[in-house]
Amino acid sequence: xxxxTTATIASxxxxxxxxxxxxxxxxxxxxxxxxxxxxxxxxSPAPVLFYLAGLTxxxxxxxxxxxxxxxxxxxxxxxxxxxxxxxxxxxxxxxxSYDFGSGAGFYVDATKExxxxxxxxxxxxxxxxxxxxxxxxxxxxxxRVSITGHSMGGHGALTLFLKNPGMYKSVSAFAPISNPTxxxxxxxxxxxxxxxxxxxxxxxxxxxxxxxxxxxxVDVLVDVGTGDNFYKQGQLRPxxxxxxxxxxxxxxxxxxxxxxxxxxxxxxxxxxxxVEHAAKYLLK
Amino acid sequence: xxxxTTATIASxxxxxxxxxxxxxxxxxxxxxxxxxxxxxxxxSPAPVLFYLAGLTxxxxxxxxxxxxxxxxxxxxxxxxxxxxxxxxxxxxxxxxSYDFGSGAGFYVDATKExxxxxxxxxxxxxxxxxxxxxxxxxxxxxxRVSITGHSMGGHGALTLFLKNPGMYKSVSAFAPISNPTxxxxxxxxxxxxxxxxxxxxxxxxxxxxxxxxxxxxVDVLVDVGTGDNFYKQGQLRPxxxxxxxxxxxxxxxxxxxxxxxxxxxxxxxxxxxxVEHAAKYLLK
Numbered sequence: 001x002x003x004x005t006t007a008t009i010a011s012x013x014x015x016x017x018x019x020x021x022x023x024x025x026x027x028x029x030x031x032x033x034x035x036x037x038x039x040x041x042x043x044s045p046a047p048v049l050f051y052l053a054g055l056t057x058x059x060x061x062x063x064x065x066x067x068x069x070x071x072x073x074x075x076x077x078x079x080x081x082x083x084x085x086x087x088x089x090x091x092x093x094x095x096x097s098y099d100f101g102s103g104a105g106f107y108v109d110a111t112k113e114x115x116x117x118x119x120x121x122x123x124x125x126x127x128x129x130x131x132x133x134x135x136x137x138x139x140x141x142x143x144r145v146s147i148t149g150h151s152m153g154g155h156g157a158l159t160l161f162l163k164n165p166g167m168y169k170s171v172s173a174f175a176p177i178s179n180p181t182x183x184x185x186x187x188x189x190x191x192x193x194x195x196x197x198x199x200x201x202x203x204x205x206x207x208x209x210x211x212x213x214x215x216x217x218v219d220v221l222v223d224v225g226t227g228d229n230f231y232k233q234g235q236l237r238p239x240x241x242x243x244x245x246x247x248x249x250x251x252x253x254x255x256x257x258x259x260x261x262x263x264x265x266x267x268x269x270x271x272x273x274x275v276e277h278a279a280k281y282l283l284k
Numbered sequence: 285x286x287x288x289t290t291a292t293i294a295s296x297x298x299x300x301x302x303x304x305x306x307x308x309x310x311x312x313x314x315x316x317x318x319x320x321x322x323x324x325x326x327x328s329p330a331p332v333l334f335y336l337a338g339l340t341x342x343x344x345x346x347x348x349x350x351x352x353x354x355x356x357x358x359x360x361x362x363x364x365x366x367x368x369x370x371x372x373x374x375x376x377x378x379x380x381s382y383d384f385g386s387g388a389g390f391y392v393d394a395t396k397e398x399x400x401x402x403x404x405x406x407x408x409x410x411x412x413x414x415x416x417x418x419x420x421x422x423x424x425x426x427x428r429v430s431i432t433g434h435s436m437g438g439h440g441a442l443t444l445f446l447k448n449p450g451m452y453k454s455v456s457a458f459a460p461i462s463n464p465t466x467x468x469x470x471x472x473x474x475x476x477x478x479x480x481x482x483x484x485x486x487x488x489x490x491x492x493x494x495x496x497x498x499x500x501x502v503d504v505l506v507d508v509g510t511g512d513n514f515y516k517q518g519q520l521r522p523x524x525x526x527x528x529x530x531x532x533x534x535x536x537x538x539x540x541x542x543x544x545x546x547x548x549x550x551x552x553x554x555x556x557x558x559v560e561h562a563a564k565y566l567l568k
Contacts, residue, residue, distance in 0.1 A: 067552070
């Protein structure tokens with residue numbers, strides 16, 4: 001299914017496309033933003049960085065406030081900003097919480113009713129969206145893809161990377177939910193999407209658990225603000241991520257950024273570093 | 285009257301302060317954002333760039349989406365993001381239009397009832413706000429101040445600069461309303477704030493008119509997007525600004541940016557250039 005381009009906006013020498021398409025893995029129209037750097041063309045397709053947003057966000061937040069475009073334009077990297085969940089499915093309770101349902105898809109395929117078969121953000125982000133994008137936009141090089149994200153989207157970036165060796169050239173994250181099976185956000189989401197009976201399924205989407213069994217090398221960049229209230233509340237657990245990485249002999253660099261919070265002011269400050277991190281692998 | 289700091293947010297190595305204070309020139313509480321670059325201190329106060337926002341905006345839009353902090357941090361320049369009008373005065377019709385009343389103060393002191401004595405954004409921005417800021421924040425160097433702005437705020441930046449020789453070290457503007465006496469936005473605003481009987485007052489707040497009589501040199505940087513619908517509708521009139529500048533022998537550089545619109549995607553793209561322009565004068 002092809003894309004409708006609802007707006008084309010000049011940004012940092014390239015173009016930000018506001019796109020919509022009728023998805024199959026999730027039963028609704030999905031919106032997203034695609035940034036094409038100035039150098040992207042069919043004869044010289046750009047490598048691609050997926051930016052997965054956090055709770056309550058759409059694909060607009062990162063595009064408007066993340067400032068990834070600034071460095072992406074310089075490096076010649078395209079950026080994809082997907083939505084964070086299906087929308088408007090009419091599921092009872094879908095819009096009631098900020099941290100479950102709409103805006104909170106958690107990048108998993110739900111196995112529990114009434115979300116089963118509908119909240120399939122894992123399949124949408126790893127399969128349907130890239131396939132559709134790369135067949136439609138010849139300016140994109142589907143063989144060079146990296147991933148990053150914020151909070152719930154940081155969880156998404158890390159788990160999608162670890163569950164799909166070779167799919168992404170690199171991964172980084174801003175304030176990721178690193179150990180969702182052991183925090184309130186993750187427990188609510190996994191309980192709602194998987195049920196409480198299948199903790200194995202929970203572990204399949206927990207960065208710390210995945211890292212323990214990961215074969216091969218990683219080079220993960222993570223930034224967390226020390227003034228981040230969600231970090232202080234134990235929703236992010238970067239120390240656990242560091243501990244697991246150390247025990248497993250995996251390279252995970254967690255930078256504790258003094259005084260930074262959980263907002264896009266934090267993301268925009270370090271966005272350049274994360275694009276640089278991706279560029280190391282996308283452009284080599 | 286002093287400031288209440290409602291939030292302190294780390295951004296690009298510095299701090300964004302969300303401030304509120306009870307103003308006198310306008311009869312209400314005024315909110316604003318103040319960005320302090322990492323180098324600002326009482327012993328080494330930072331020069332200051334005022335960023336005046338456009339119609340419908342508050343001091344938040346520029347701080348969140350303008351990307352001025354990125355270059356301001358690098359250059360050691362503070363940025364002040366004021367609101368665009370008084371708020372909540374209970375004037376009949378105040379909140380009815382996007383282009384008049386709330387969010388549309390036009391940086392003038394109204395002389396027509398019921399706005400007279402209340403909508404005094406000119407006095408607030410040129411006098412009360414800087415005086416209050418510079419007496420309160422020793423990290424700011426009130427002797428080195430520049431000004432910029434977007435759309436209505438571009439009009440504000442240019443007219444405040446031209447009406448107050450020596451007050452600002454430099455001026456620039458993004459898509460300014462350059463000739464408000466000859467466009468719909470300006471005519472509506474000036475008619476409402478000054479009345480239709482005093483066209484002399486109108487001219488006192490029109491960049492093109494002010495430039496004709498301006499003594500001394502200027503070095504004005506203006507960016508306008510060629511895809512800007514308000515430019516196409518004749519609300520901005522940069523050609524008239526160029527014409528007047530040429531006739532008056534004043535240096536006004538208007539850059540027509542191919543395909544850019546009126547949004548913060550446009551502003552963020554060229555924000556660095558405008559901070560550099562201010563830095564030339566603030567740091568010399």
